[in-house]
Amino acid sequence: xxxxxxxDFQTTGGRRARSAVARWLFLLASAATVxxxxxxxxxxxxxxxxxxxxxxxxxxxxxxxxxxxxxxxLSTLLVNSAQISLIAMFVAVPSGLGAAIYLSEYAxxxxxxxxxxxxxxxxxxxxxxxxxxxxxxxxPAVLSQFFDDINFFNKLAAGIGVGLLxxxxxxxxxxxxxxxxxxxxxxxxxxxxxxxxSTTLRVVIPAAISGLMAAIIVGFSRAIGETMVVTxxxxxxxxxxxxxxxxESGGTITSAMAALGLGTDQVAGNDLAFQSLYFLGxxxxxxxxxxxxxxxxxxxxxxxxx
Amino acid sequence: xxxxxxxxxxxxxxxxxxSRKPGSDIPGQVFKGVLITVTGLAIAFLAVIVGVxxxxxxxxxxxxxxxxxxxxxxxxxxxxxGVWQGIVGTLQIAxxxxxxxxxxxxxxxxxxxxxxxxxxxxxxxxxxxxNLAGVPSIVYGLLGLAVFVKSxxxxxxxxxxxxxxxxxxAMVLPIVVITSVEALKAVPQGVREAAYGVGATKWEVVxxxxxxxxxxxxxxxxVLSLARALGEAAPLILVGAATGFISFGDANFLExxxxxxxxxxxxxxxxxxxxxxxxAANAAAASVVIxxxxxxxxxxxxxxxxxxxxxx
Numbered sequence: 001x002x003x004x005x006x007x008d009f010q011t012t013g014g015r016r017a018r019s020a021v022a023r024w025l026f027l028l029a030s031a032a033t034v035x036x037x038x039x040x041x042x043x044x045x046x047x048x049x050x051x052x053x054x055x056x057x058x059x060x061x062x063x064x065x066x067x068x069x070x071x072x073x074l075s076t077l078l079v080n081s082a083q084i085s086l087i088a089m090f091v092a093v094p095s096g097l098g099a100a101i102y103l104s105e106y107a108x109x110x111x112x113x114x115x116x117x118x119x120x121x122x123x124x125x126x127x128x129x130x131x132x133x134x135x136x137x138x139x140p141a142v143l144s145q146f147f148d149d150i151n152f153f154n155k156l157a158a159g160i161g162v163g164l165l166x167x168x169x170x171x172x173x174x175x176x177x178x179x180x181x182x183x184x185x186x187x188x189x190x191x192x193x194x195x196x197x198s199t200t201l202r203v204v205i206p207a208a209i210s211g212l213m214a215a216i217i218v219g220f221s222r223a224i225g226e227t228m229v230v231t232x233x234x235x236x237x238x239x240x241x242x243x244x245x246x247x248e249s250g251g252t253i254t255s256a257m258a259a260l261g262l263g264t265d266q267v268a269g270n271d272l273a274f275q276s277l278y279f280l281g282x283x284x285x286x287x288x289x290x291x292x293x294x295x296x297x298x299x300x301x302x303x304x305x306x
Numbered sequence: 307x308x309x310x311x312x313x314x315x316x317x318x319x320x321x322x323x324x325s326r327k328p329g330s331d332i333p334g335q336v337f338k339g340v341l342i343t344v345t346g347l348a349i350a351f352l353a354v355i356v357g358v359x360x361x362x363x364x365x366x367x368x369x370x371x372x373x374x375x376x377x378x379x380x381x382x383x384x385x386x387x388g389v390w391q392g393i394v395g396t397l398q399i400a401x402x403x404x405x406x407x408x409x410x411x412x413x414x415x416x417x418x419x420x421x422x423x424x425x426x427x428x429x430x431x432x433x434x435x436x437n438l439a440g441v442p443s444i445v446y447g448l449l450g451l452a453v454f455v456k457s458x459x460x461x462x463x464x465x466x467x468x469x470x471x472x473x474x475x476a477m478v479l480p481i482v483v484i485t486s487v488e489a490l491k492a493v494p495q496g497v498r499e500a501a502y503g504v505g506a507t508k509w510e511v512v513x514x515x516x517x518x519x520x521x522x523x524x525x526x527x528x529v530l531s532l533a534r535a536l537g538e539a540a541p542l543i544l545v546g547a548a549t550g551f552i553s554f555g556d557a558n559f560l561e562x563x564x565x566x567x568x569x570x571x572x573x574x575x576x577x578x579x580x581x582x583x584x585x586a587a588n589a590a591a592a593s594v595v596i597x598x599x600x601x602x603x604x605x606x607x608x609x610x611x612x613x614x615x616x617x618x
Binding site for chain 1 (some may be wrong): 311333334337338340341342344345346347348349351352354355356357358359360362374407411413414416417418420422428430431434435436437438440441442443444445446447448449451453454458476479480507508509510513516533534536537538539540545571574575578579588589593596597598600601604605607612
């Protein structure tokens with residue numbers, strides 16, 4: 001009988017080599033995700049730079065957004081984007097937060113098991129469908145009851161449509177924040193004789209407030225970046241005059257990009273029209289990036305606290 | 307005279323004064339009522355959206371559903387328009403997206419969870435993925451237009467399914483990474499330690515223990531993110547999805563990957579832009595088709611996730 005030697009316990013070179021190769025492949029894949037962001041920043045920045053260096057200052061402050069005539073009034077698009085996103089938040093924040101509080105604090109586990117997936121299904125409704133919903137239902141069946149003179153394409157309907165889209169996002173992030181609050185806080189509060197409503201409003205919500213803020217910030221960033229609902233329901237992507245009225249149509253950063261993109265083959269007229277597509281992309285990228293970094297930082301700080 | 311107090315008796319006597327009378331907690335009841343209403347409304351919207359689309363599209367769905375599903379797009383008349391090319395395009399894009407996004411996404415997640423030490427590179431990758439997840443979809447369209455359509459035109463042949471699929475793959479990549487990271491982190495450390503204990507190499511631990519254990523969660527997360535990609539129109543419009551009729555000629559299935567393409571959401575957008583009742587009905591009917599498709603995929607994935615959720 002041969003005695004067992006040290007070599008019998010050592011692995012073969014093949015197994016070790018395979019493991020090393022696998023490690024490099026995984027590393028390569030994660031480098032690819034970095035490459036995606038590097039490519040985004042590089043392509044957008046270089047074309048946006050072309051636009052920024054060639055456009056005259058007074059072209060950026062005009063009566064409205066008419067890219068093919070060389071009128072690139074950014075304030076028109078920025079104001080419309082802000083108006084529509086704010087309307088969306090008016091719809092989504094009460095409803096999203098309310099649903100989150102109900103699901104996390106009040107709902108029976110059985111009810112929660114049914115309602116939470118249903119909310120996730122709402123999140124999966126394609127944005128084009130919400131756009132069609134806005135022009136075929138929100139404007140003609142709801143808004144025209146209140147406003148006689150409302151335009152077929154209007155910012156109000158677009159904002160409501162975007163809001164519906166953002167509800168599940170806000171609900172899901174805030175529910176996570178509320179559930180991260182330790183049960184001991186609720187028990188202590190109940191032990192002192194507080195009613196459920198007082199426990200929820202004075203203990204749980206203040207403890208989760210930073211997470212709820214993050215949900216609102218991320219929701220706002222999503223609303224600003226939403227394209228199809230706005231393009232279909234608000235119109236004005238091709239050309240729009242500066243107008244503060246919510247009952248009128250108005251192009252946003254995103255819908256102007258979609259309109260320019262539809263005509264990438266035949267952008268005639270002003271030479272800068274095509275580059276303005278990238279300039280708007282850079283603007284949108286920066287706005288949402290700042291909001292997301294801010295929101296993510298809050299979420300991470302909250303995770304560390306509990 | 308009883309000197310010894312009877313706590314049970316005392317408690318019984320004062321229970322009534324300590325407990326809250328029914329109907330006294332009005333603010334609490336109102337608050338709960340408001341919450342239920344708001345949650346109910348959010349969920350009711352799903353039913354309202356589906357209902358409105360079915361009602362508006364009923365003239366198309368009831369009279370010519372077969373034609374509508376099997377015909378190509380027609381610019382001439384709304385009554386001839388169909389969504390067949392959109393359905394084919396959407397399915398092809400789904401295949402291309404899966405092929406590009408899933409291997410890279412899952413591999414990145416494996417690197418982050420199993421291999422990376424807490425060094426600067428891995429922290430950067432993680433931060434980067436989180437921020438990529440928040441980039442609006444239309445910005446990915448710009449990336450697709452500049453890189454996949456123009457710079458890589460030798461590989462993608464320009465405005466093709468490949469370019470569209472790669473664009474959507476870049477878009478869903480961060481979501482695939484994030485859901486896979488969570489799935490891998492949920493596998494208990496004991497599983498890995500046991501495998502190391504019997505002499506497995508790192509690769510064997512990952513490939514034979516950790517991945518099989520988290521497979522179902524990764525799968526459902528991936529399917530959910532793909533369903534999101536199927537509903538996207540904005541990036542495809544920038545990448546140059548055709549909004550009109552496409553002639554496939556006699557190209558076979560594989561050849562159509564490198565020809566002009568369209569997708570269901572892009573067709574809906576095009577229907578919605580045309581004036582007139584007939585086109586509105588087409589848009590609504592096509593919305594029903596995509597809702598059925600997306601809700602079916604999502605519903606199955608969510609059901610499977612809740613069914614097979616592993617309790618360690």
